[in-house]
Amino acid sequence: MIEANNLWKRYGDNVVLEQINMHVAEREFVTMVGTSGCGKSTFLKMLLGTESPSSGSLLLDGKPISSEPGPDRGIVFQQYSVFPHMTVLENVVAAKAFQRPGITGYLFGGAKKAARHEAAEILEQVGLSHALNRYPHELSGGMKQRLAIAQALLAKPRILLLDEPFGALDPGIRADMHELILNLWREYKLTVFMVTHDLKEGFYLGTRLWVFDKLRHDPQAPNAYGASITYDLPVGQLDQRLYQEIDDSLRPVYTGQSEDGLEGQP
Numbered sequence: 001m002i003e004a005n006n007l008w009k010r011y012g013d014n015v016v017l018e019q020i021n022m023h024v025a026e027r028e029f030v031t032m033v034g035t036s037g038c039g040k041s042t043f044l045k046m047l048l049g050t051e052s053p054s055s056g057s058l059l060l061d062g063k064p065i066s067s068e069p070g071p072d073r074g075i076v077f078q079q080y081s082v083f084p085h086m087t088v089l090e091n092v093v094a095a096k097a098f099q100r101p102g103i104t105g106y107l108f109g110g111a112k113k114a115a116r117h118e119a120a121e122i123l124e125q126v127g128l129s130h131a132l133n134r135y136p137h138e139l140s141g142g143m144k145q146r147l148a149i150a151q152a153l154l155a156k157p158r159i160l161l162l163d164e165p166f167g168a169l170d171p172g173i174r175a176d177m178h179e180l181i182l183n184l185w186r187e188y189k190l191t192v193f194m195v196t197h198d199l200k201e202g203f204y205l206g207t208r209l210w211v212f213d214k215l216r217h218d219p220q221a222p223n224a225y226g227a228s229i230t231y232d233l234p235v236g237q238l239d240q241r242l243y244q245e246i247d248d249s250l251r252p253v254y255t256g257q258s259e260d261g262l263e264g265q266p
């Protein structure tokens with residue numbers, strides 16, 4: 001469904017990503033980890049279509065991903081991206097209105113009624129039916145992310161892009177969100193790409209885990225080389241030593257070597 005062929009991304013002299021090659025089939029759940037600034041969000045933005053490759057190709061169904069976000073792709077960010085002056089229901093109805101090409105964001109009559117009905121249905125699926133008339137400031141962090149997920153799902157996307165969506169949530173709430181996202185992934189038959197800083201979360205949620213890291217590094221010119229996908233693992237095959245190796249590679253000071261034991265097991 002999605003493939004990258006020798007994909008590179010540069011911002012001026014800063015090589016962010018290099019030599020990315022991958023194939024992802026429909027309905028996979030890819031989790032992505034890597035040190036801060038290594039280009040994970042940039043990669044998601046290329047999948048969304050708001051950034052484009054500097055060279056190489058990124059294809060969806062064999063065609064280059066268009067430079068506009070399309071209804072087949074929805075995204076949820078870590079920062080809550082909802083309209084503060086609208087209720088939960090209005091937020092989702094507004095997301096629906098903005099989906100219509102060439103429209104200013106207003107719906108009238110029958111279209112508005114249908115949108116409200118659809119919005120209420122999707123809000124029930126994400127567990128917010130009791131909060132339709134609340135404003136975002138009256139919601140918890142987890143509830144705000146449920147709302148953002150509802151907005152992203154509204155267009156019935158095939159691909160859901162998640163950029164650390166649970167990074168700001170407490171562990172208990174995160175566990176609830178994990179169950180929600182796994183249920184939605186199955187129910188909506190989604191293909192998911194999710195960035196996380198939490199390796200355990202990556203292994204728990206994904207069918208496949210990618211680690212982004214630099215294959216080559218020049219201390220004199222830190223921007224000369226970009227990150228690639230250094231591990232591409234089917235998640236069912238977790239090995240303690242490998243887990244530790246990846247965990248070590250995600251620490252701020254990357255030594256490249258991991259000779260120590262198996263402390264900090266998942």
Ligand SMILES: Nc1ncnc2c1ncn2[C@@H]1O[C@H](COP(=O)(O)OP(=O)(O)OP(=O)(O)O)[C@@H](O)[C@H]1O
Pocket residue numbers: 011014016034035036037038039040041042043
């Ligand atoms: N629009 C832009 N213009 C110039 N440089 C950019 C732009 N967007 C990102 N970058 C640079 O690209 C690099 C990768 O950024 P990106 O946000 O993709 O990293 P990340 O792996 O998602 O980081 P984090 O885990 O901290 O969120 C950084 O050096 C960043 O400064």
